[in-house]
Amino acid sequence: MWMRILVTAAMLPWLFAGCGQPAPSDGASTQRPRVALVMKSLANEFFKTMEEGAKAYHAEHADTFDLITNGIKNEEDISGQVALVEQMIARGVDAIVIAPADSKALISVLKRAQNAGITVVNIDNRLDEAVLAGDGLDIPFVGPDNRAGARMAGEYLAGKLQAGDKVAIIGGIPSAFNAIQRRLGFEDAMKAAKLDIVASQSGNWEMAKANQVASGIINEHPDLKAILCANDSMVLGAVAALRAAGRDDVLTVGFDNISAVRDLLRDGHVLCTVDQHGDQLAVFGIQYALEILKKGTSPEDQETPVDLITAKDLQ
Secondary structure (H helix, E strand, C coil): CCCCCCCCCCCCCCCCCCCCCCCCCCCCCCCCCEEEEEEEEECCCHHHHHHHHHHHHHHHHHCEEEEEEEEEECCCCHHHHHHHHHHHHHCCCCCCEEECCCCCCCCCHHHHHHHHCCCCEECCCCCEEEEEEECCCCCEEECHHHHHHHHHHHHHHHCCCCCCCCEEEECCCCCHHHHHHHHHHHHHHHHCCCEEEEEEECCCCCCHHHHHHHHHHHHCCCCCCEEEEECCHHHHHHHHHHHHHCCCEEEECCCCCCCCHHHHHHCCCCCCCEEHHHHHHHHHHHHHHHHHHHCCCCCCCCECCEEEEEEEHCC
């Protein structure tokens, strides 16, 4: 079950990490809870969309809570994200809503946040459950079933291919839970359709890296029929590699439904993507953090929707 509840925010009287908020005109402090949204790379359109969604709710309900939004320079900047959480602890925020860059590496600093009395809500990329249990932490996850979403995309692709056709997977950062789940979802669909997975490599969520990986796979497997990418930034890189190689016959699949991929869906260069509603995902997490703060709600996971997007959905 997922929750569709309006959330709000008021601007903080300080700037932070290039993503700060304008100060209230009277400079007065408030008793509103302060919620920090800590995202991954703001160079990725998905997280810019997430930030814009959170700020839109803030603009509509500026009297309910204060919102700080920040993110890291790229998808692999794990130490930078740890530093952001540490700064939020030092600022004494009431809640941290985080899309962790790594499912294990952020747990230690989030434990320090909880020990400081800060409510923590995990969105987008699930923290490692075994490590959480080992540290005695109960951090709720608010987000989609990434495996189910990837399986939907894989099944749609499989309907365009024949048993025995060769396909490749370009995945995210290998230690990220959502990267693992999306790879597994793609594999579920490919194996069920008896397709041949000839390569499965990491593109680290980045367009440039995926472009390099895709170029190598294309050269090694000239009879390749499709490439499944675990996010849309990587599918952009894969499409560029296919164009450079003159391989418009190879189908591609993405995940995230960013605006940059929609023209490629319309012209057939991308077969499908998966919408996990990035503009709402942070809102769901912020709402739940506020509910925990207000009601003392016992933290429980909340599943949010995923939808398959094809060219016909954009008409």
